[in-house]
Amino acid sequence: MRSVFKLCLQLSIACLLWPGAAALASEIASGQAAPGFTLKSLSGKNLSLREYRGQVVMINFWATWCGPCRQEMPALNALYEKYRSAGFMLFGVNVDAESANAAQMAGKLKVSYPILFDTDKKASALYQVNTMPMTVLVDRDGKIRHVQPGYRAGYEDKYQAQIREMLRE
Amino acid sequence: MAAISAPSRRAVCPRWAGLAGLVVGLHGAVCAGAVLPEERADAMYHYYDGGGVRVTGPALLVRKNMADKLSVSGSYYADTVSSASIDVVTTASPFKEKRSEYGAGVDYLYSDSLMSLSLTKSSESDYVADTLSMDIAQDLFGGMTTVSMGYSRGKDTVRDNNDPTFSDYVNRYQYRLGVSQILTKTWRVNLDYEAITDEGFLNSPYRSARILGAAVPEQYPRTRDSQAVAFRTVKSLPPHSAVRLEYRYFWDTWAIAANTAEAAYNRYVSTAWLMELRYRYYSQNSASFYSDNFTQAQNFMARDKELSTFRSHALGGKLTYAFQSHPSFLVKSTLNFAYDRIRFQYDDFTDVRTGAPYAFDANVMQLFLSLWF
Amino acid sequence: MSAPRYRAVMLLPLLLALGVGGCAIEPWVKPYEREYLADPIMNTSRDPIADKHRQHVFDTREAARGATTSEGGGCGCN
Numbered sequence: 001m002r003s004v005f006k007l008c009l010q011l012s013i014a015c016l017l018w019p020g021a022a023a024l025a026s027e028i029a030s031g032q033a034a035p036g037f038t039l040k041s042l043s044g045k046n047l048s049l050r051e052y053r054g055q056v057v058m059i060n061f062w063a064t065w066c067g068p069c070r071q072e073m074p075a076l077n078a079l080y081e082k083y084r085s086a087g088f089m090l091f092g093v094n095v096d097a098e099s100a101n102a103a104q105m106a107g108k109l110k111v112s113y114p115i116l117f118d119t120d121k122k123a124s125a126l127y128q129v130n131t132m133p134m135t136v137l138v139d140r141d142g143k144i145r146h147v148q149p150g151y152r153a154g155y156e157d158k159y160q161a162q163i164r165e166m167l168r169e
Numbered sequence: 170m171a172a173i174s175a176p177s178r179r180a181v182c183p184r185w186a187g188l189a190g191l192v193v194g195l196h197g198a199v200c201a202g203a204v205l206p207e208e209r210a211d212a213m214y215h216y217y218d219g220g221g222v223r224v225t226g227p228a229l230l231v232r233k234n235m236a237d238k239l240s241v242s243g244s245y246y247a248d249t250v251s252s253a254s255i256d257v258v259t260t261a262s263p264f265k266e267k268r269s270e271y272g273a274g275v276d277y278l279y280s281d282s283l284m285s286l287s288l289t290k291s292s293e294s295d296y297v298a299d300t301l302s303m304d305i306a307q308d309l310f311g312g313m314t315t316v317s318m319g320y321s322r323g324k325d326t327v328r329d330n331n332d333p334t335f336s337d338y339v340n341r342y343q344y345r346l347g348v349s350q351i352l353t354k355t356w357r358v359n360l361d362y363e364a365i366t367d368e369g370f371l372n373s374p375y376r377s378a379r380i381l382g383a384a385v386p387e388q389y390p391r392t393r394d395s396q397a398v399a400f401r402t403v404k405s406l407p408p409h410s411a412v413r414l415e416y417r418y419f420w421d422t423w424a425i426a427a428n429t430a431e432a433a434y435n436r437y438v439s440t441a442w443l444m445e446l447r448y449r450y451y452s453q454n455s456a457s458f459y460s461d462n463f464t465q466a467q468n469f470m471a472r473d474k475e476l477s478t479f480r481s482h483a484l485g486g487k488l489t490y491a492f493q494s495h496p497s498f499l500v501k502s503t504l505n506f507a508y509d510r511i512r513f514q515y516d517d518f519t520d521v522r523t524g525a526p527y528a529f530d531a532n533v534m535q536l537f538l539s540l541w542f
Numbered sequence: 543m544s545a546p547r548y549r550a551v552m553l554l555p556l557l558l559a560l561g562v563g564g565c566a567i568e569p570w571v572k573p574y575e576r577e578y579l580a581d582p583i584m585n586t587s588r589d590p591i592a593d594k595h596r597q598h599v600f601d602t603r604e605a606a607r608g609a610t611t612s613e614g615g616g617c618g619c620n
Contacts, residue, residue, distance in 0.1 A: 065576075065580040065617070066617060069619070095574040095577075097407075098408075121575065129573060130569075130573060132574060132619045132620075149620075150619070152620070204619050204620050211589070211591040213591050213592060213595070215595050228594075228595060229591075230590065230591045244591075246594075312617075345609075347611075351571050354571050354575050354578060354579065355578045361611070363608030363610075364608070395607065396608075397606065397608035398609060403585075403586060405579070405584055410583070411581070417606070419607070419609075429606060437583070453605050456605070475605055476605055487589075487592070505589065509596065509599075513603070533596065537589070537591060539589065539591075
């Protein structure tokens, strides 16, 4: 059985030194054109990404059952309030099966940016969302510039720096 | 009857180093992450009443997260035991006893690995138990699989309230391995294995065995190796319910084999009410050195009903009320009431008061408040 | 070939496939489809304080012990 032990050890070292393995997973990457979508919003009307060409757009995929998503939203709301007049738009794309739950949570978190309902998960599949939450920054030309999976405290500072840079273009 | 030699100490510890290497190594290439446990505070009152024993007391649990990386928890648990149980009533007089247990734990989140360390100290007038536990849980394959490993080390000091000169110890070693796998959007299965080794004074200084009706001190082996394998499955029945099924098989070096099976049904009755219904079946056969009444003296003799052949059925449920409005610093708050009724039926342990096989019913109740922040 | 070496050679491709392939296996339940799995009723132990006490009630009266805790993938977060 010592050979199995040695095997496990060798395999783990191999995996550790194989960063390329992570790249095997498909992911949406910066430089690509942001896939278009049209979704129903909380206000009732349909919003589409194409309408906001010329503005810097942040697309944040979230769900009511995702802890880090709920933590992040007030910080994103602060960014929206600060930069919306400079040409910044934020879409909160929700993936809950019941849009009523999303509407209620957005109200509780006092979010002012548009909430879109992706109940049939088409936009999530287009953007190959592989973590919840996922934040995508799209520049004025409709090109994806940054993709951030997950949320940890402090990410909002990184987003702020990226947004300011993109607004200056 | 041939003398039963002490069970040999089989090496129970598998290839941990290799497995740990595999787990830590895989983390470098994994696609999705893990999260810290939820922050919460729970306060509970628990109650047990059965077989002449009543145990009540409070329990508290608080968990707080820091910097998205660390989670600290503290717990307190107390039992106040008023006992006139069959063991006590037939060989001694009723007593009152208090046991308190303090626990502290720390969880550290590093990418997709959650590492936990915890310490528990339990003390009563004649028994002190200290336990140190280490666990690691690793998310793999985009979070579809979670592999976990754990180790616990316990050190107990056993005393005798009737004999101040008596003092002995127990060393406990526990090894855990678990795999959790998401099968579909609504279905998850778990497989768990745990090996436990005890070494030291493993019986109670107060209990006696019987040889042809006469009371004699119990003699236990100084070691016990046990293993358990459990399979669990949870299936969501959208949009409001879930079903859980569990089965565990246990066996040890005292020749005991036990089966545990449990089924539970959870359902959201309305926005505020959640109910659970559950049934648990348990059966075991007796230890090789157990007898209700020995015909002659042996190397090892036990008359603990815990080591006899018996079955139990537990039927119960839990009702949860989620408060619809609460202070803004709370994310969620619930009030819960749980009740189980257990029937114990012994095949080869007799009630010396009646001469018939012993059986009793027990009521278990829990009332607790949970706050999430 | 000796038995341990034979076992190692047979296991090697499986373990390699598991190790490397596992790093790249596409989850068939996407993180945005984990809604039901993340629900508290799908958690085998949603009230640790109560479950710990209930398990203690059984452990102190039964010979069997162990393999009682388990946790698993729910959220797909972070």
